[in-house]
Amino acid sequence: MAEVKELVKQLTRKEQEIRELIKADIPWEPVGPTPMPEIPDLRSWDMRLLKTYAPWYAPFCDLCCLCTYGKCDLSQGRRGACGLDIATQQGRIILLACLMGCSAHAAHAGHILEFLIEKHGPDKKIDLGPFVDLEAPNIRTVTGLKPETLGDLKIAIEYVYREIAHLLDSTHTGQEGAALDYESKALHASMLDHVGMEVADIAQIVGFDFPTSVADTPLVDMGWNSIDKSKPVILLVGHNPATSCTLIDYLRENDLYDKVEVAGICCTALETTRYSDRAKIVGPLSRQLFFVRTGIADVIMTDEQCIRTDMPIEADKVDSRVIACLDKAMYGLEEASDREVDGLVKEMVEDKKHFAILDPKKAAEVAAKVAMEIAPQRRKEWIAEEEAIELAKKCTNCGMCERVCPNLFSIGDGITELAKGNLDLIRQQFNLCIGCGKCEQECPNDVPIFKIMQIAASKETWKIRAGRGAVMDTEIRNVGAPITLGTIPGVLAFVGCSNYPDIDDVADMVYEFAKRKYIVVLTGCAAMVAGMKKFEDGKTVYELFPPDFDAGGVVNVGSCVSNAHITGAAIKIANIFAALPLRANYEVMADYVLNRVGACGIAWGAMSQKAASIGTGCNRLGIPVVLGPHSSKYRRLYLSRNEEDDWRVMDARKREIVDSGEPSPEHLAYAAETKEKAMVMIPKLCIRKNDTPQGRSIKLNHYVSLYKKYMGGGLPEDLHLFVRRDADIPLVYKKEVRAYLQQIGWQPKEPVGLPTLIGTYPSKVPLDAVIH
């Protein structure tokens, strides 16, 4: 008995600690049921999701090799020496992937926060401008804290760190033993990822004065040809803007900004253009090795995430110099943060040395001075066509390149054609190339494939809109009703890496859906490649469509960490439009989004662990995600089985459980085989039970017309599942659909008045909490 009392006392103390951390006595909203949730707190919600959207496991490896009991063969029902089965091992691996992703963003957030607190002090106010009052929807919803200063953000990120430790602990041998519990933990880690990303981007917006409360951010230049090679060129690679913003400050302060070209690859490029619209974007991750190997960059400054891990080796090949600016990636280089600038410059210029310099100011000064000194000696140009054709003649098209290609195509075919003077195929293949360089490594004839492919690279310059940060509260007030009623057919978020399967795919999809008046938001490398294709009048999607979070808008919110603004926008719809309290009220927010907000993420070219956690974080919040075909290598999807699964929901108005019979949304994490299939699945995943007849009719109009366009005609095989009443049928297809429904014996069904999963599973949340 005494032990029980002690336990109760401990829990109370713990709850009290949390209330102090989140400043619960500040009554901006009542504190909901799950402030700073720990692993078990949202487990029931996860299990409810996983009941309908069961994990689809595709093991990439039949063995477990993680401890010295192994290797253990887990195939055909076998368990490892520790007792683990193959499904649970997949859950464990996906949790590890999500933790890697979450850690990358959280550590980024922690670093940038320390840097900016050092610069501005912990009391620097968070002010995202006149149109963003709800500044931190993820932090507020998950933790219950309303951050008012940079110092407050530390409270949120320290909570994330604590949870990461517990989650990582569970992956140790002899811990968790159920696949579904690993999935719940992966969902938890990925929800935390969105908190970490939000911390990072709020800090960056406040600390670097990035754009906020504005839609019409500058259009900036993108592409190799946008870079003025006559100047010294400093290339920034990675994600953390402490390096790039400090470099720009240094150049400005020393009157060098006109004399030095600053270019970026991957998210750090996007961040740099949020700080200076004169900075240039080389392109996404897949262009990294190509550009580095041109040798155009005099100095390469790396920070963190998605950097080539052999950067100093590659730089040596072309006489570029590397400065590693963050402790995450130091490449075995001498740590020279405390050394004198002049000595470092001398050694980098004369001895061609690379250094790790973790002091951003010193790194900026060294980079600028080295670039200024070595640029005049730079004698590097794009390869000439004649030289490329000559080099291509070494290729015997033996096929070794295709064998190692992650995107499964034969560059040997393109090079063989090039040797005959035909550039068409290799130009097409450049769009398929993820830029890994494995083909060249494998080539038995030492064909310099990457050098040759320079002639295939487009020398065009494109326009991309600089990242604008959070969706404004005022925009949410305008679109909340049409989104939840369905008259805006969906909010689509194109996120993550962009490499696979064809770099043009993202631009094509953005164009198709923006034309159809979906709201399109973008981040990271996906935001870049969306702008790397020109449509009518030679314009990119950023020039063709308005930058507003409204029907037909194309909105670049920013870098990877800006993904938090996408989940944040979904939460804002529940809070601002539907007036549901969000404070420590995650289940209610997620339930609202799942059942009523027609949003869909598209991580089309995703390759990284960060993309895994970003997507899985969307899933916990009720946002389905469409992935590219290669993403089956993530090992896990969340799929339903259409008519055969449980589509019962609570109708909160009637207070009874009803069988909707409607698979909406049908899947939570889905790998589409082709772009064409994705074009059809995306509008379907925007269907919600809450749609009005007018909204449903609009959504089905797009579903049917895209099906006809990309699937070769006819009607979708599952159309009947989404037609509740005759009024749902799109006017233009009325006759055809009615005939089909009659043929299959379709019967009308009652739409669900106020659909919710609350009340269908054990939860602390009362049904009244979802009624607004």
Add this chain to the structure above:
Amino acid sequence: MSAVIPLHRVNVLTGIKSARVIEDAAQYANLLEKAKRPLLVLGPLLSEWSLDGKLAIEYAEEIAKAANIPICATAHVKGKMVELGMKPDSVYDAVEIVNHLKDPEWQGVRKEGNHDLVIFFGIRSDLEEQCLSVLKHFAFNHLITMTLDKYYFPNANYSLPNFKREKQWKAFLESLIDSLKKGD
């Protein structure tokens, strides 16, 4: 027998149990004929692959007809099939049909009970190999998996080898069709 390395190295097996290579079309046909409820899952590459001017999808159709095997069309291959006058029995994406197949209680595309043998043909190889992995691990008690693409898939039960020349593959497909027709 030494391990067969798949053409695409991303599909290299990390495990013990790998597909048995079948090079003899009659043996392949024999396995098909033994199955009670086989299924042919056809992917979009079949409308791109051409063997001496004849699309691979046309070979697939002949196989389906010769052995009376129902067809599941994945991705957007249905469009090409309709254009050629074919009608698939069902349309699912690759991951969706696999999700059904792994459930022994599923009633199959003809509602006659789940299939006991599935042939994959024409799906992007990394995705196809992952689909085969799902079935290898979670359907091994009730389902045999086979492939007809021109290269080796370790996660299948039975796979064609990595054919060095297309004419070898073409010869296999033609021989298989002949064998199935003879079995009528």
